[in-house]
Amino acid sequence: MFSDQFYNEKLVVQVIEIGVRIGVENAVHFGDEDEVGDGVQVSRENVKEAIEKVMGEGEGKNERRERARKYADMGKKAIEEGGSSYINMLKLIKDIMHFKSN
Secondary structure, three states, X not given: OOXXXXXXXXXXXXXXXXOOOOOOOOOOOOOOHHHHOOOOOXXXXXXXXXXXXXXXXXXXXXXXXXXXXXXXXXXXXXXXXXXXXXXXXXXXXXXXXXXXXX
């Protein structure tokens, strides 16, 4: 709905290639929602087509799903004990505890 969604779409569709474009062409800036008219930026047809591409037999479906599985596995490993997110969270907690004790 807002400007950052274009960046999110670009990341998911073009960079990590696990999503499909839904068809939004113009950003709606925070506070300007009422000025857009009916407020609809994406048609039902756009949403239907995107869902069919992802859930149905759309082009690239299997490749997208395999990439999504790969990223899910990477995320699970990152939060496991010894994983990068686990270690970073421990470091953050230690820093907070150190800061609080001073």
